[in-house]
Amino acid sequence: MKYVQEKQARLGESRLVPRVALSASMGFAAYWTYLYFSQTKHIFSPALKHHDVLTHHAHEFTELRLHVAPGVELEGWVRMPAGMGGAGSKAPCAVYFGGRSEDVRWLLNEAQGFKNLPLVFFNYRGYGNSQGTPMEKNLVADARVIYKWVAEQPWCDRNQISVIGRSLGTGVAMQLAASTPVHKLVLFTPYDSLISIAKKKVPLAPVSLLLRSKFKSNECAANVRNPTFVLLAENDEVVPHDSSLRLMQHFAVKPLVATVKGTDHVSLPHDIDAQGLVSHFLTT
Structure with a gap:
């Protein structure tokens, strides 16, 4: 029994x-x-709340809409510091690509640290009042349209168009710099690939198979041959420093690197000292 x-x-x-x-x-x-x-x-996590715009800087900015694809227009702005952009004059400029939760209109209030650097910045598809759906291929395609538009402007020195990317936007900036003759490249808190970031967030998922937007900056870094400046936050809980360091090992030209004291992942691009470093790098 x-x-x-x-x-x-x-x-x-x-x-x-x-x-x-x-x-x-x-x-x-x-x-x-x-x-x-x-x-x-x-x-992609578009900010739900728009930034209030302070009128005492309004004279520096021109708002515009740019047609980038059938049925898709992006909202954007050009920042032209006082005394620049006059008839017959051409100036170096920079195109800024924001982070995953960023409404770039914050620059309307906080761009003074960039000093005499003209800036062009657009909200991604689905961000702010821009139309469309954000995906890697869409953002990179739009970046090329934006670059072409900037190069055609009468105030722009087309040989000195630089690119600034922040966090998620570093993946856009890297692909543009790898395929377009940009003058210089600035990266705020860059990562080697979205795959490596996602693996730490969801270790039990086959993220390399699931992700449609992979942003593999490590694979295009070898084709980035222009001067590059990497800015790291002193305390970054979003993009680990080791991810940024892994990316830098792939560059054809060793980038300049600075860690800005007293900053974190969110505050770094708002920091007036960080903006000053960027302005100096791009205008000298």
């Missing part, structure tokens, strides 16, 4: 293991399916 009971118990256990394994597999499959179809809102 005891033998029969032990045999039945072992039989029950043998049937339980496949059921547990099946349930676990179904759970992982459901989780991965959720990640795949919801990834856009996790990668």
